[in-house]
Amino acid sequence: MxxxxxxxxxxxxxxxxxxxxxxxxxxxxxxxxxxxxxxxxxxxxxxxLPQGYPESVSQDYLEYQIWDTIQAFASSITGTLAAQAVLKGVGVGDENATVLAATMTWILKDGTGMLGRIVFTWLRGSSLDCNSKRWRLFADILNDLAIFIEILAPNFKSIFTPLVCTAGVCKSIVGVAGGATRAALTQHQARRNNMADVSAKDGSQETLVNLAALLCNLALIPLVTGRQTLIWFLYVIFTCLHLYANYSAVKCVVMETMNQSRLNLIVKDLLDSSHIPSIQQTNQSEPVVFSKLLCNSAKDLKELLLIYKENPYLLGLNLKQGEIYIALSEGSGTADQLQSCYQAEVINYVYENLYKNKTLHSSLSPIVRALEAGDVQGTLTASLAYTNSTIEAFRQGMLQQGWALDPVLLNANEWRARWDSDGVTDKKDF
Known part of the structure; x- marks a missing residue:
């Protein structure tokens, strides 16, 4: 045998x-x-790589990590050039420089950076999840700006400290925005509840890249020391590579969650062609620079209460300023947030195409007539009727395309209102 x-x-x-x-x-x-x-x-x-790769991560993982590796390498090179400039600026190699002056400059730089981190988190912390691609790219652009300031600072001795403090604030913002958006992207990439593993392996990859950059820097620094033209040439080259790699990285990410930009693209395509676009198509078209989205305001409250008295949200319109504003009720949920923003996007679509001689679907005619007449109340009533008649089909179409409708990242804050079905509102809740 x-x-x-x-x-x-x-x-x-x-x-x-x-x-x-x-x-x-x-x-x-x-x-x-x-x-x-x-x-x-x-x-x-x-x-x-995470355990179980490639099944344990999203399909965009490998492409994103390749671009992320390139940008990390480029950032390490320019970061070393900036560190050398800052050390020169605080007096390293200068016999006339004092330890006290260098220490005070460093303390002020770190202190202003800490304050900047706190203020930025207070002002923008809640929007980082909703627009993780945009904030990721913003963080890297700001990082390059900070490096530019640090390389430039030694040439302006009289304002060296304010310049490095400004760079410190920029880098602190980069730390907050970059760290938060990295967590959001890690959550997207982890497909087996393996966020810790994906995050840890990302850290290993970045460490390996930094080691490679360290070896390059050991050979590079002796060559560039004292040669400003070469330093600026390398800064421009590696900064361009850094920005291109970061742009490519965020553009290749394909997220299934809903934010305002993606919802805007989906509704436009739906009303143009009666077709809900795929996740891949929408993500490719999603802008990664900041644009004006929905605004908050409060006007003609009594009229809004009459229109929306049975609804879990109020949606108002300011035609003069081109603004849409939404207030959510205490009992509103994720589905209500999506519906209110869907209605806002319908109004926005009709408004944008009103004077383009574009033929709109007949179901949008009541909204068109109301907007042409400047009738805000009529626009809100017609758009609400259209929304109520199409929202369920919209949700089902989204699910069929693979979109995740819970949670939705529409940047709703924590303010909530309460009104009765007869339109009477307790003022203390506003």
Whole structure:
């Protein structure tokens, strides 16, 4: 009798294979059936990639990480150039410089950075989840600006400290925005409740990149010291690479969650072609620079209460300023947030196309007539009727395309109102 294979074992979708064989003499032997070189690649995969890759992460993971690696390398190079400039500015190598002056400059730089971190988190912390792509790109642009200021600062001795403090504030904002959006992207990439593993392996990848950049910097710094033209040339080259890599990184991310930008694109495509676009198509079209979205305001409250008295939200319109404002009730939920923003996008679509001689669907005619007449109340009533008649089909179409409708990242704050069905409102709740 020959050897008998009792069990075959494989590591996920990789080519690492093992057979457990029973020999003629009753021994159990493990036979490695992996192709040549697989063990080495398996080692590096296990060190730098999440367990279960690629099934355990989103489809955009690899492309994003490649661009992220490139941008991290470029940022490390320019960061070293900036560090050298700051050290020169505080007096390293200058016999006339004092330890006290250098220490005070460093303390002021760190202190203003801490204050900047607190203020930025207070002002913008709640919007980082909703627009993670935009804030990620914003953080990297601001990081390049901070590096520019630090390289420039030693040339202006009289205002060196204010300049490095400004750079410190910029870098503190980068830390908050970059860290928060990295967490949001990690949550998107982790598909097996493995956020910790994805985050840890991302840290390992970044450490490896920084080590590679460190070796380059060891060779680069002696060559550029004292040569300002070469320093600025390298800064421009690596900054352009850094920005391009970051733009490519955020553009390749395909998120299934709903935010205002993606909702805007979906509603436009739906009303143009009666078709809900795919997740991939919408993400490719999503802008990654800041644009004006819905605004908050409060006008003609009594009229709004009459129109929306049975609804869990109020939606108002200011035609003169082109603003839409929404107030949510105490009992409103995720579905109500989506519906209110859907109605706002319908009004916005009709408003944008009103004078473009574009033929709109007949179901939008009441909204068109009201807007042409400047009738705000009529516009709100007609758009609410249209929303109520189409919202369920809209939700079902979204689900069929694979969109996640809970949670929705529409940047709703914590203010909530309460009104009775007869339109009477307790003023203390506003």
């Amino acid at each position: 020959g050897d008998t294979v009792l069990c075959r074992e494989g590591y996920g979708s990789s080519r690492v294979k093992k057979n457990y064989v029973s020999t003629n003499d009753g021994q159990l032997v493990v036979v490695d059936r992996s192709p040549t070189g697989t063990s080495v690649s398996h080692f590096f995969r296990s060190v730098f």
